[in-house]
Amino acid sequence: MMTLNRMMIRALVLGILVLGLVACSPAADEAEIDMSAFGPDESEQAMAEVEIPEFGDIPDWRLADPEDLLLIETRHGVITVELSDEFAPNHAARMRQAVRDGFFDGRDFYRVIDGFVAQGGRGEEADSVDLPQYPLLAGEFHRPTAGISFTAMIDEDLYAPVVGHVNGFPAAQSADGAETWLIHCPGTMAMARGNGPDTGDVEFYIVIGQGPRHLDRIMSVFGRVIDGMEHVQALHRGDPMVNSGVIADPALRDPILSMRIAADLPEGQRPVYEIMRTDSEAFHLAKAARRNRTAEFFFETPPAVIEACHMPARVRRVN
Numbered sequence: 001m002m003t004l005n006r007m008m009i010r011a012l013v014l015g016i017l018v019l020g021l022v023a024c025s026p027a028a029d030e031a032e033i034d035m036s037a038f039g040p041d042e043s044e045q046a047m048a049e050v051e052i053p054e055f056g057d058i059p060d061w062r063l064a065d066p067e068d069l070l071l072i073e074t075r076h077g078v079i080t081v082e083l084s085d086e087f088a089p090n091h092a093a094r095m096r097q098a099v100r101d102g103f104f105d106g107r108d109f110y111r112v113i114d115g116f117v118a119q120g121g122r123g124e125e126a127d128s129v130d131l132p133q134y135p136l137l138a139g140e141f142h143r144p145t146a147g148i149s150f151t152a153m154i155d156e157d158l159y160a161p162v163v164g165h166v167n168g169f170p171a172a173q174s175a176d177g178a179e180t181w182l183i184h185c186p187g188t189m190a191m192a193r194g195n196g197p198d199t200g201d202v203e204f205y206i207v208i209g210q211g212p213r214h215l216d217r218i219m220s221v222f223g224r225v226i227d228g229m230e231h232v233q234a235l236h237r238g239d240p241m242v243n244s245g246v247i248a249d250p251a252l253r254d255p256i257l258s259m260r261i262a263a264d265l266p267e268g269q270r271p272v273y274e275i276m277r278t279d280s281e282a283f284h285l286a287k288a289a290r291r292n293r294t295a296e297f298f299f300e301t302p303p304a305v306i307e308a309c310h311m312p313a314r315v316r317r318v319n
Helices: 006-016 042-049 089-100 229-233 281-291
Strands: 061-063 069-073 078-083 108-112 117-120 150-152 162-166 169-173 179-182 188-191 204-207 220-227 258-261 272-276 315-318
Touching (some): 069 089, 078 089, 078 272, 089 220, 089 258, 150 169, 220 229, 220 272, 220 315, 272 281
Antiparallel strands (some): 069 078, 108 117, 117 204, 150 162, 162 169, 169 179, 188 204, 272 315
């Protein structure tokens, strides 16, 4: 049975899962980072007090590759996911293969647990099917740091020695810096599996609650939602106390109307996105402003710390 691990879900239901704020799609219409969004005093203090490294000619934005954009059409709207070949090349390739096979079209989000994940794909129990065309994948839980651009944060983390970002994706790193992995934040997309580490195929989930960071390094993260998170949040929920959140009545499940890779659409119909580079000066200043909240609204000054999950790379859709 291909699930996110039934015992994990039951444990969450019994008390480990804590409901939290969920991410909305980032604003997508600013040409530059809007520091005023962090408060009138915060941006000034951040730019005055933080030491700005030498960024050289690094641009603030990068253009998303249409081959990496997964478009999930639901009755609520289109969910756009950016795939990561840097961390899970085989899982990203499997998703492209299954999408181009039309495998997901007409299937549904059959397990949706409020504050946790929305899961879809092959289904389970009576809905499950044998898929010899999609052999089980070896887990891609972390990778050597060599060859990637990891931008570390100065903030301490509960789950990893170091956290930061790689090419827009929230990530973490081992104490010796040898290994890096993507972390579970709102909008993270990963492959579900059985109890064995190498048992994923085409069963995926999207994080809809606060980041379940206890899943880091044991699940293969291959993407993140960059637009349409409100449509993920609109999915019909199951009861976590009944069959681990599986929605028994298929009529109550939200169907996957279609899945497409943006590169397969005619050029004039493709959505085009720019993503703020997480190794850029703009992102550096945005983190400083978020960390130093000194606006008048904060009559009690919060600790000068932020979490990687609370600092997603901003995204804007362009014509």
